[in-house]
Amino acid sequence: MPNHPARRPPERNAALCRLWILTTALIAVCLLTPLCAGPVHAEPVELTVGVERIDYPPYGSFRQGDYEGYARDLLDSFAIEYGYTMVYVPLPVKRLYQEFLETGTLDLKFPDSPDWQQTRRKGLHIAYSAPACSYTDGILVRPENLGKGMGAIRTLGILAGFKPWLLNPPIDPKTIKVSENASISGLLGKGLVGRVDGVYANVEAARHLLSAMGRPDQLVLDPGLPHMTGYYRLSTIKRPLVMREFDRFLKTRSALVDSLRRKHGLDR
Template sequence: MPLRSAHRPAVPAAHRQRALLAALCVLCALCAPALSPGPARAEPIRLTVGVESIDYPPYGSFRNGDYEGFARDLLDSFAIEYGYTMAYVPLPVKRLYQEYLEGRSLDLKFPDSPTWHPSRRKGLQIAYSVPICSFTDGILVKPENVGKGMQVIKTLGILAGFEPWLLDPPIDSRTIRISENLTISGLLSKGIRGRVDGVYACVQAARHLLTTMGIRDKLVYDPSLPHVDGVYRLSSIRRPRVMRQFDEFMNTRSQLVNSLRRKHGLDR
């Protein structure tokens, strides 16, 4: 009986391609070194920022349960770029100093300056940022009292926790009565109603609020009275590395920082 030649059935091209692909995958798996999974992405570090629980535009204000203003925009921009999250902790000025300088419960403080309450800072290693924005602390009076000197000011209104003794030249605490208020808007109202003879405050913040209230000309800054020019800084006792990063941010992202100053009217 003659032998018949064996004929294999044709294998479809698609099947051949899938088989070849499977073989290549097996070969790669055998030849390639085992790959360990990459490290899990770290959660952003949470930083607590002590801020003043007062309405102090355009620098920073705590309104309707949220912190807003120039400082918020600036610090949020820094946090996004360096992988942090900011938790803003609003506190009355006096308690803010206590929690920050004594309790050490806060990572950062804004605004701050080494000249504020220097005796309470002795012995502390506090890192201060480069200057963030400038300010003028001075005395606002009624327009008719501009240029009349300190002799017309018997009672000076200040925000609770602020120190009018930093003014230059210093004012005489023995001849001037101090009247504290918890809010700058309440303080300005006292000045307009004549319950205090002058209001000691940040001139930029006072002008901003008076303009918002539609009464900018009711109280005016008298540059002939004692005043002080300075800069606001960010500071930290617990996070010196963060402060170095923040300085780097301020130096390398000057265009962004200046745009935020313009947005909040702090470039004038």
């Protein structure tokens, strides 16, 4: 039987073969890409985040003009994955509410809660994230006054812009004199020297700052006094899609979020 040389496929068939191989490869890449990956933007989309201009470790603090802490690490991690650039806008608490709820100059606010400033939120379509971390607010007293009850609290120190009336059981503002301070460190200082009978503050932030001041355990939470536990959330009026993406991030990157909480001592 004569030997015939092998036939070469026509050029058209070769082109179709290459097209088939390329298409198959693209499909494989798409199938291997995680479904939870964020959108790819041609350039990072800038988001303004309103944050409280107070030293509030481990949640958020300012060191030499730079915002740092758990909130910064969490939001930056989300931004990297979803193609955003976070621009942190530090504002006093009262002005932060104004810029976010009334002026509308901010894309996002952290921390936030639907329980805060409820009257000012009426009629606004605010989207809140799933919990980013938990918190406990309560009244800290000097150890020798622990367990004496609300009758021993004549003057209560609070941060300017914060209201202690959400505590449980509620505090009657008519029976308690309030002394405001612009910084939590200054507020704790008043409590340490007895200028106020109790300090209304976030327990974890107070613990961090007292340790930094070299005065650990010289103000302690009195569990018998009104207190409240809740969750810090991210919120938005202008960017509901971002809020859905952030919720997806919290869920799909739970191991990363847990590691950030441990890093900043918020896993207790």
